[in-house]
Amino acid sequence: xxxxxxxxxxxxxxxxxxxxxxxxxxxxGFVYIGPTGDHGWTYQxxxxxxxxxxxxxxxTYVESVKYGADAERVIRQLAQSGHDLIxxxxxxxxxxxxxxxxxxxxxxxxxxxxxxxxxxxxSTYSARFYQGRTILGHIAGKLTKTNTIGYIASFPIPExxxxxxxMTLAAQKVNPNIKTKIVWVFSWYDPGxxxxxxxxxxxxxxxxxxxxxxxxxxxxxxxxxxxxxxxxASDMQRFAPKSILTSIIDDWAPxxxxxAIAARDGTWSQQDTWHGLKEGMVAMSPYNKxxxxxxxxxxxxxxxxxxxxxxxxxxxxxxxxKGNILVAEGKVADDGMLLGxxxxxxxxxxxxxx
Amino acid sequence: xxxxxxxxxxxxxxIMASSVPLxxxxxxxxxxxxxxxxxxxxxGMMIIGAISGFALMxxxxxxxxxxxxxxxxxxxxxxxxxxxxxSLLTNHVATGLALTIFGIGLSAMLGRxxxxxxxxxxxxxxxxxxxxxxxxxxILFGHSIVLYFAFALPFLTNYFLKKTKLGLVVRAVGDSPxxxxxxxxxxxxxxxxxxxxxxxxxxxxxxxxxxIYTPQWxxxxxxxxxxxxLALVVFATWSPIKVLIGAIIFGGISILQLHMQAVGFxxxxxxxxxLPYLMTIIVLVVISRDSxxxxxxxxxxxxxxxxxxx
Numbered sequence: 167x168x169x170x171x172x173x174x175x176x177x178x179x180x181x182x183x184x185x186x187x188x189x190x191x192x193x194x195g196f197v198y199i200g201p202t203g204d205h206g207w208t209y210q211x212x213x214x215x216x217x218x219x220x221x222x223x224x225x226t227y228v229e230s231v232k233y234g235a236d237a238e239r240v241i242r243q244l245a246q247s248g249h250d251l252i253x254x255x256x257x258x259x260x261x262x263x264x265x266x267x268x269x270x271x272x273x274x275x276x277x278x279x280x281x282x283x284x285x286x287x288x289s290t291y292s293a294r295f296y297q298g299r300t301i302l303g304h305i306a307g308k309l310t311k312t313n314t315i316g317y318i319a320s321f322p323i324p325e326x327x328x329x330x331x332x333m334t335l336a337a338q339k340v341n342p343n344i345k346t347k348i349v350w351v352f353s354w355y356d357p358g359x360x361x362x363x364x365x366x367x368x369x370x371x372x373x374x375x376x377x378x379x380x381x382x383x384x385x386x387x388x389x390x391x392x393x394x395x396x397x398x399a400s401d402m403q404r405f406a407p408k409s410i411l412t413s414i415i416d417d418w419a420p421x422x423x424x425x426a427i428a429a430r431d432g433t434w435s436q437q438d439t440w441h442g443l444k445e446g447m448v449a450m451s452p453y454n455k456x457x458x459x460x461x462x463x464x465x466x467x468x469x470x471x472x473x474x475x476x477x478x479x480x481x482x483x484x485x486x487x488k489g490n491i492l493v494a495e496g497k498v499a500d501d502g503m504l505l506g507x508x509x510x511x512x513x514x515x516x517x518x519x520x
Numbered sequence: 521x522x523x524x525x526x527x528x529x530x531x532x533x534x535i536m537a538s539s540v541p542l543x544x545x546x547x548x549x550x551x552x553x554x555x556x557x558x559x560x561x562x563x564g565m566m567i568i569g570a571i572s573g574f575a576l577m578x579x580x581x582x583x584x585x586x587x588x589x590x591x592x593x594x595x596x597x598x599x600x601x602x603x604x605x606x607s608l609l610t611n612h613v614a615t616g617l618a619l620t621i622f623g624i625g626l627s628a629m630l631g632r633x634x635x636x637x638x639x640x641x642x643x644x645x646x647x648x649x650x651x652x653x654x655x656x657x658x659i660l661f662g663h664s665i666v667l668y669f670a671f672a673l674p675f676l677t678n679y680f681l682k683k684t685k686l687g688l689v690v691r692a693v694g695d696s697p698x699x700x701x702x703x704x705x706x707x708x709x710x711x712x713x714x715x716x717x718x719x720x721x722x723x724x725x726x727x728x729x730x731x732i733y734t735p736q737w738x739x740x741x742x743x744x745x746x747x748x749x750l751a752l753v754v755f756a757t758w759s760p761i762k763v764l765i766g767a768i769i770f771g772g773i774s775i776l777q778l779h780m781q782a783v784g785f786x787x788x789x790x791x792x793x794x795l796p797y798l799m800t801i802i803v804l805v806v807i808s809r810d811s812x813x814x815x816x817x818x819x820x821x822x823x824x825x826x827x828x829x830x
Contacts, residue, residue, distance in 0.1 A: 201628070201739055203635035230628070230739075316782070349781045350789045356743045357734040358538075359774075365534055366778035369527065383734045386638075405638045405736070516781065519789035 192430045194218055195244035196227035197237065199256035206380035206399040211255045214418035218426045233258035238265060245270040251429040253422065254278065264288055274429050286436050291421060294442030296332040297472045298414030300479040301450060301465055302396050303336025305411055306374045308461055309394055313343045316367030318360055318377040318384050319350050322519045324507045326378045331511045332479045333376065338513050346514045347372055357383035364388060385410055401451040413451040420446055440501065443473040480504065485512040526654045531775065533658035537733065539771030540670045541725040545749035546763045547673045548721025553753060554681060555714035556694035558823035560616025561601055562722050563746025564623020569594045569723030570730035571627040574737040575634055583642060587727055594723020595716045597623060602715040606708050612823045628739045639735025664732050666724065674764040690714060694819030697826040707826055755804035758817040762804060770800045
């Protein structure tokens, strides 16, 4: 009995000193859905983490964390082990993040691409990827000879539909005869299926391929077929050097550094961030010279105008597939509409899977 | 859907390419099962083949070595299964499941440094003939050597099982290990060989994915194809030719549903995605209705542990 008591005492002292010493250093934790080497989504988040580290702040990360109980356990453990700020970098961590946040009011939480901020220590952030899609649409509309753009889509959520619409609208502006053909693969990450989808679209006459999935298989398929393609999430140029026109890049680094410093200096407060080209959260990889110097110039100008707000990706008049007006002439879509987008615009073929 | 004849040729060509991993893995597993061993580790052995093939391609820059090593690593990992089930007499189902989980985890760990590296172009045969002959060109020519091997394999397997003495031994071991043993056949030895052969074919199937079909390494890139191969063996009632038919139907409808989507058919996408699974099961059940023939092909002692009393 006495012996046991002593043991508890020692471990209690040990624990307290340990947690005090852990508290001494400001630490930031990251939770990733994939491996850091996926060269897509998680890779870009990890680049952001490295920037935080470079700013002189200690970081740790846990990769390939599954949604659900695993996620909650990992987030809780990071909070317990003295992390002051925790980034949970995938949509599916939404509930777990809020649940843990409730139990650790002194720890700050940042959840990517979600919308739930149930406690004052939870912020959310996302990027306006659709602005990049507008540039892709402009380029695609100019370059296509078959007037058919092939689009490999993952899941029918507003973010993906927004991208399809933004691309189609921009392509229509420069080429009214454009058709967007879509194949849904119901996966973020299945190279075999993505390659087959790309091939099917090519066989159906698409001469430009773009994707809202994470593997490099579609651009490789396009390279083999000798047609144009666009990369996704990170610069995929070296997988298809001839084919890739540009890639939409997610650049989380500036935001991560800013938030980490704010949390360290005590100026952090809850917010909902949706940044785009202007803030640099969305960036474009170097444009392929193969598209011609004029088009590169146009793309760069468009990028500038989107960033400055001179051009909005969703400027009216915008019609749905049946011809009903969605956004009136001279108006632009508000963020609420963008966030809940669940219809195709005119010119997209097929139905949204329900 | 445009239906000119050359387009159909291209379509059939891509259907063939997509069914190759299923044919290879299922033909390998078929031999394993005909010897009475149920190895549920197909997915795990495939993914190990995929990563080791890709890794060796990156390291040695030699595709031939990469293919050989992928088969060897399939053999090695199936040796674990063989040792556990044949020498230590563990349960086949549990061991096979463990093998799959182990394979997926191990491949992810081994593959860490190989993510994001572009693969090499795998040489294709008769590429000039592919372009010059309108319909048959894309079907018969311009494929990798692994594809030709895969399409020959079910026929070779059929011949092996039905016409050779060794094939008879395998079947005897699968149907009645006790009597086979009494005839002086080393049952454990035969089963070991069949397990290793199955592992080699699964390794090759994985390498086809990571070296030829989508030349790159990505965690979990087999994406459930091993399980489909396993199901094919059962629904094809352990007949190699029906395995081939099943694999082509599955590959065919997977490709066709993508085309139907691209054309904009007004059918729910979820249904289209489920279609390959549904159609393959229906067709295989229909062509294997003859219960007498099922009995003829089913290895009676499948999944049962055999040990020789001393």
